[in-house]
Amino acid sequence: MTAPPRVGVGVFVFEQSRGGRFLIGKRKGSLGADTWALPGGHLEHGESLEQCAVREVEEEAGIRLGNPYFLTATNTFFREDRKHYVTIFMIAQTTHVVGDQPQQAQLLEPEKCEGWTWSTYEEMLNLQDNQGNQLFLPLISLRDQRPDVCTYLRSM
Ligand code: 8DG
Ligand code: MG
Numbered sequence: 001m002t003a004p005p006r007v008g009v010g011v012f013v014f015e016q017s018r019g020g021r022f023l024i025g026k027r028k029g030s031l032g033a034d035t036w037a038l039p040g041g042h043l044e045h046g047e048s049l050e051q052c053a054v055r056e057v058e059e060e061a062g063i064r065l066g067n068p069y070f071l072t073a074t075n076t077f078f079r080e081d082r083k084h085y086v087t088i089f090m091i092a093q094t095t096h097v098v099g100d101q102p103q104q105a106q107l108l109e110p111e112k113c114e115g116w117t118w119s120t121y122e123e124m125l126n127l128q129d130n131q132g133n134q135l136f137l138p139l140i141s142l143r144d145q146r147p148d149v150c151t152y153l154r155s156m
């Protein structure tokens with residue numbers, strides 16, 4: 001039996017003092033291990049997209065988000081793993097209090113992530129080219145299925 005498609009939520013977390021950079025982490029121990037991905041996870045029963053984005057980013061990186069909003073959706077089939085995800089990409093800024101230090105990403109699930117880094121869209125794509133690192137498949141889907149959104153992300 002193959003599992004039906006599931007909904008995954010990935011979040012572009014921008015920090016205003018980091019000049020158009022968003023948070024990415026190297027996955028560990030599950031689907032897409034060793035690939036770079038956005039913080040995120042499964043949409044839970046009864047949850048809104050916004051709640052899911054806020055919850056996952058808090059759980060994984062200890063970062064509080066301002067209002068997340070819907071960016072786009074992609075469709076990804078993980079052929080080898082026989083998994084199929086519709087990814088909802090959300091976008092948000094970290095909350096910021098004037099005079100306070102910017103929020104730092106914490107590695108709160110070290111069994112699932114090797115570490116966080118802040119990256120522009122361009123740097124994320126170069127990461128793949130220069131260092132032989134791969135991007136998590138939903139980010140490849142985004143690049144290939146939503147070029148207009150990628151142009152927008154490049155302009156951040
Ligand atoms: P959960 O099962 O506790 O909800 O999530 P998790 O422990 O954080 O697992 P995850 O692997 O980070 O997320 C669950 C699935 O969500 C993942 O296996 C595939 C799907 N997913 C997408 N797009 C994205 C994305 O951009 N980032 C993340 N982290 N997961 C995504 O379809
Ligand atoms: Mg999670």
Ligand code: MG
Binds near residue numbers: 039040041056060
């Ligand atoms: Mg996750």
